[in-house]
Amino acid sequence: MTLVKDKPVISVRDLVVGFGDTIVLDHLNLDVRSGEILGVVGGSGMGKSVLLRTIIGLLPKRHGTIEVLGVDQDKANEEQRRALERRWGVLFQQGALFSSLTVRQNVQFPMRENLELSPRLLDEIALAKLEMVGLTPADADKFPAELSGGMTKRVALARALALDPEIVFLDEPTSGLDPISAGDFDALIKTLQGTLGLTVFMVTHDLESLYTVCDRIAALADGHIVAVGPMQTMLECTHPWVQTYFQGKRGGMLTSRVGQLVN
Amino acid sequence: MASDASLLTAKFKGDRLELAAGGSWTAAHAGELEALVDGVAQDAARARSVSIDMGGVRQFDTYGAWLLERLTRQWRGSGGAASIVGMPEHDRTLLKEMSGVNLEPAPAPVQDNALVSALAAMGSGIVGFGRDLSTFANMLGAIGVAGARVLMRPRDFRFTSAVNQLDRVCWQAVPIILLITLLIGAIIAQQGIFHFRKFGAEMYAIDLVGILILREVGVLIVAIMVAGRSGSSYTAELGSMMMREEVDALRTMGFDPVEVLILPRVLVLIVAMPVLTFIGSMAALYGGGLVAWFYGGMSPEIYISRLADAISITHFKVGMIKAPFMGLVIGVVSCAEGLLVKGSAESLGLQTTASVVKSIFLVIVLDGLFAMFFASIGM
Numbered sequence: 066m067t068l069v070k071d072k073p074v075i076s077v078r079d080l081v082v083g084f085g086d087t088i089v090l091d092h093l094n095l096d097v098r099s100g101e102i103l104g105v106v107g108g109s110g111m112g113k114s115v116l117l118r119t120i121i122g123l124l125p126k127r128h129g130t131i132e133v134l135g136v137d138q139d140k141a142n143e144e145q146r147r148a149l150e151r152r153w154g155v156l157f158q159q160g161a162l163f164s165s166l167t168v169r170q171n172v173q174f175p176m177r178e179n180l181e182l183s184p185r186l187l188d189e190i191a192l193a194k195l196e197m198v199g200l201t202p203a204d205a206d207k208f209p210a211e212l213s214g215g216m217t218k219r220v221a222l223a224r225a226l227a228l229d230p231e232i233v234f235l236d237e238p239t240s241g242l243d244p245i246s247a248g249d250f251d252a253l254i255k256t257l258q259g260t261l262g263l264t265v266f267m268v269t270h271d272l273e274s275l276y277t278v279c280d281r282i283a284a285l286a287d288g289h290i291v292a293v294g295p296m297q298t299m300l301e302c303t304h305p306w307v308q309t310y311f312q313g314k315r316g317g318m319l320t321s322r323v324g325q326l327v328n
Numbered sequence: 329m330a331s332d333a334s335l336l337t338a339k340f341k342g343d344r345l346e347l348a349a350g351g352s353w354t355a356a357h358a359g360e361l362e363a364l365v366d367g368v369a370q371d372a373a374r375a376r377s378v379s380i381d382m383g384g385v386r387q388f389d390t391y392g393a394w395l396l397e398r399l400t401r402q403w404r405g406s407g408g409a410a411s412i413v414g415m416p417e418h419d420r421t422l423l424k425e426m427s428g429v430n431l432e433p434a435p436a437p438v439q440d441n442a443l444v445s446a447l448a449a450m451g452s453g454i455v456g457f458g459r460d461l462s463t464f465a466n467m468l469g470a471i472g473v474a475g476a477r478v479l480m481r482p483r484d485f486r487f488t489s490a491v492n493q494l495d496r497v498c499w500q501a502v503p504i505i506l507l508i509t510l511l512i513g514a515i516i517a518q519q520g521i522f523h524f525r526k527f528g529a530e531m532y533a534i535d536l537v538g539i540l541i542l543r544e545v546g547v548l549i550v551a552i553m554v555a556g557r558s559g560s561s562y563t564a565e566l567g568s569m570m571m572r573e574e575v576d577a578l579r580t581m582g583f584d585p586v587e588v589l590i591l592p593r594v595l596v597l598i599v600a601m602p603v604l605t606f607i608g609s610m611a612a613l614y615g616g617g618l619v620a621w622f623y624g625g626m627s628p629e630i631y632i633s634r635l636a637d638a639i640s641i642t643h644f645k646v647g648m649i650k651a652p653f654m655g656l657v658i659g660v661v662s663c664a665e666g667l668l669v670k671g672s673a674e675s676l677g678l679q680t681t682a683s684v685v686k687s688i689f690l691v692i693v694l695d696g697l698f699a700m701f702f703a704s705i706g707m
């Protein structure tokens with residue numbers, strides 16, 4: 066199952082997605098390489114989340130192919146799809162924790178359904194995952210309604226990592242967090258990516274995250290990927306939206322900082 | 329895929345235990361691996377020193393890392409030492425990460441005595457019943473206060489919201505109420521005719537239908553339908569607004585949620601119940617008439633003249649007087665239950681169920697109280 070380096074783990078070709086008369090993604094192409102953190106940026110309503118949801122199969126596409134871990138989504142049968150879904154984890158924007166289960170049960174849920182483990186190992190692994198994302202065993206028996214925003218995201222990440230996936234999809238992981246928590250969360254994603262060898266597909270608005278953790282950035286505008294590459298490529302890009310985004314008031318502040326670092 | 333047997337093999341060299349690991353130390357094999365690791369832990373009690381060769385491992389994830397960590401931690405606990413060889417640098421980072429977790433014992437889930445928890449459940453049920461009554465009284469009071477405030481400043485009444493609710497609660501309920509009450513009227517008439525026929529007193533079935541429907545059944549059936557249809561939707565609406573902090577948002581903007589959300593809804597129910605009761609009772613009488621005609625062989629003229637003899641305006645009044653009070657009870661219960669919803673989806677389901685069950689229960693209790701009242705004043 067080891068992947069050949071440089072063969073993309075996610076490969077999107079000629080993807081068209083729309084609702085009714087509006088076309089959100091218009092013949093979009095994108096590759097995600099093994100072991101990288103790819104940040105997808107784009108204005109509100111430009112279809113970042115639509116792209117993510119289409120790749121994980123929650124939204125139907127009109128045209129094009131999506132290959133994840135070498136499996137073509139259209140040609141895969143039910144069993145192959147389920148096997149594939151076990152090899153990725155998804156962190157939803159609002160966490161999407163099951164509100165009637167405790168934190169521990171939330172993390173154990175995918176393990177219980179997919180693996181045959183002893184209760185002891187279930188507990189140990191669940192607590193280990195929770196500690197890896199920076200929570201304490203004391204939090205394990207809380208219900209989602211008792212958690213703060215940052216803790217909810219951490220638990221959701223622990224659940225996304227429950228089966229040791231090869232890819233994690235993060236939908237705005239740092240939105241709604243204060244800058245310190247957001248910074249911690251970025252560092253956490255980076256560390257986990259290092260230790261677990263993850264490929265991370267991250268939809269984000271957070272410029273700070275893009276600068277600090279992403280290996281490559283893909284900019285989504287007008288239904289296409291208008292630029293993809295490391296930070297430098299983004300800064301040199303001539304597309305008006307990308308320029309405004311990275312050279313604007315808020316982007317500019319960070320850009321100058323990065324510029325200093327680079328020089 | 330390596331076969332399961334080669335995941336972990338143990339070999340003694342003198343008093344030194346040599347372990348060779350191989351294959352996939354991953355989530356998919358965690359079950360078998362745990363059994364092997366536990367088995368080896370037994371052997372290791374006899375060994376002086378232990379070495380683990382991880383060179384044959386092709387895949388390694390958190391599950392494998394934790395089981396390896398658990399094994400070595402156990403030996404360290406009993407004074408032994410284990411050396412791990414042949415491990416790639418990358419896997420070592422993961423193992424190191426694992427050595428920092430699960431250091432303190434996990435808090436054990438509390439196990440209660442069955443008898444004690446049964447008694448506790450009964451006790452909290454009784455306390456809950458009392459609390460329910462005070463919650464409903466509270467809600468009734470709050471609605472009264474909000475109503476008084478709106479009377480002083482009638483412009484503050486949410487007229488648009490009330491009209492919208494009236495459409496949903498009253499107008500859109502008409503078809504289903506018509507259908508159900510028509511059937512109920514028909515069933516009562518059929519049963520009446522069938523049983524009175526034995527005494528040759530079929531005509532009295534019409535008295536039965538008229539009095540029963542106008543006094544009791546019409547209003548009760550409609551109240552139960554409204555509790556299930558509109559009461560549950562009130563609870564679910566307010567409950568999901570509680571979950572998404574919309575009610576708190578209203579409060580912080582200086583609005584009283586009772587005045588904005590609850591008063592229009594309850595008033596609408598108070599208006600809708602008599603209307604629906606009237607429609608329902610008429611439909612039931614119509615259904616009774618149809619059965620009397622086709623099953624009992626009484627022509628519509630006979631049915632109507634007999635009905636005119638049997639019923640009086642008093643019977644009609646008794647039913648209609650009760651209707652707004654039942655609307656009030658349903659409104660108070662469903663709104664109070666809605667505000668009790670906590671954060672989880674489960675809680676929303678529980679409160680919605682509780683709302684319907686409690687409002688139907690209270691509607692029937694109220695009907696009983698009215699029956700005693702009307703009997704004592706001779707209506």
